[in-house]
Amino acid sequence: MATLRWLRPTARVLATLLVTTVLSWTPTAATAEAGIVRASAPAGAGGRGPAGFVALSDVDHTILQDIRYDTYHNFVGRPIVGYRDPICILTRQAAEGLHRAQVAAQSLGYSLKVYDCFRPQRAVDDFVRWAERLDDQRMKAEFYPRVDKTVLFADGYIASRSGHSRGSTVDLTLVALPPRPQRPYLRGEPLVSCFAPRWQRFGDNTVDMGTGFDCFDPLANTLDPRITGRAMDNRLLLKQVMTDAGFTNYASEWWHYTLAGEPYPDTYFDFPVARRAVTGG
Structure with missing residues (x-):
């Protein structure tokens, strides 16, 4: 069994935000020049992603997947623009890194479970439009019960760019092995605060992390x-x-991790989250 180094926190760690230039997914020959990414199919046509992106399941099929933005169980309350299949897509380097983490987790009696992986720029834009619609509060009671929607930008919960769009960032958690069944989310079911006691929150099969995923609160x-x-x-x-x-x-965010030395540190992609993006099907 692997030995882990345990350090108890003594103070809150402040986040550092990276600001880089957004680059578009455009319908021309696949090249990368002067920091501009070009592809062989338009983003809106559901074409393939660039070389170097893979489906996580093709690298490690044992990692559990619960892609929340393809469902109604997220802070917006509906499937997000750009999510066409419940699939985790990552750069190959990030997927191989997750495989290493999964091997370590399994040796300790756990599995990783991913909530979100590559996130196209169009999905980030969808988040921004939602945040500007102040009257849409349908998921507030679960995901941001103590935060006024008017401050989501100022407080850093919503931004116009996301590291997920670079392909090497993942949102994830741990599940004890063997994994318990997880009940389906019922659209319109009563909402419970994301920082309520574990037994009161949505009954997924993960270990207790103190809050649920995507909890817009300092407790996260x-x-x-x-x-x-x-x-x-x-x-x-x-x-x-x-x-x-x-x-x-x-x-x-306790769930948010980015591969060190990611292959596209300044590039934001916009192909859809779809099986055909990495299979050509």
């Missing part, structure tokens, strides 16, 4: 000192296996 900060006991232990376990596999945590 990875090392928030108010999260203690087993929940903090679980956060640190996830952080350890991901760090050892070459990923860096975004300190404001």
Whole structure:
């Protein structure tokens, strides 16, 4: 069994945001020149992604997938623009890094479960449009019960660019092995705060992380000192296996990790999350 280094947090870690130039997915021959990515099919046509992107399941089929933005169970309350299949797509380097993390997690009796992987720019734009519609509060009671929607941009919960669009960032958690069945989310079911006690929140099959996924609240900060006991232990376990596999945590979100040395650090892609994007089918 692998040995982990355990460090208890002494103070909240502040997030650092990277600001880079957005680059578009355009319908020309596949090349990369002067930082501009070009592709052989228009983004809107459902064409293939660029070389170097893979379906995670083709690299490690044991990692569980619960792609929330392809469902009604997310902070918007509907499937997000650009998500056509419930599939995790990543750069090959990031997928291989997740495989390393999965091997370590399995040796300790856990599996990784991904909530989101590559996120096209059109999906990020969809988030921005939603955030500007202040009257749409349908999922507030679960995902941002203590945050006014007018401050989502100022507080950093919504932004016009996301590292996910570079293809090497992933949102994920841990599931104890063997995984318990997870009940389906029922559209319109009563909502419970994302930081309510574990037994009151949506009944997925993950370990307790102190909050649910996509909880817009400071309690979601990875090392928030108010999260203690087993929940903090679980956060640190996830952080350890991901760090050892070459990923860096975004300190404001316990679930958010980016591959160090990612292959496209300044490029934001916009092909759809679809099986044909990585299979050519």
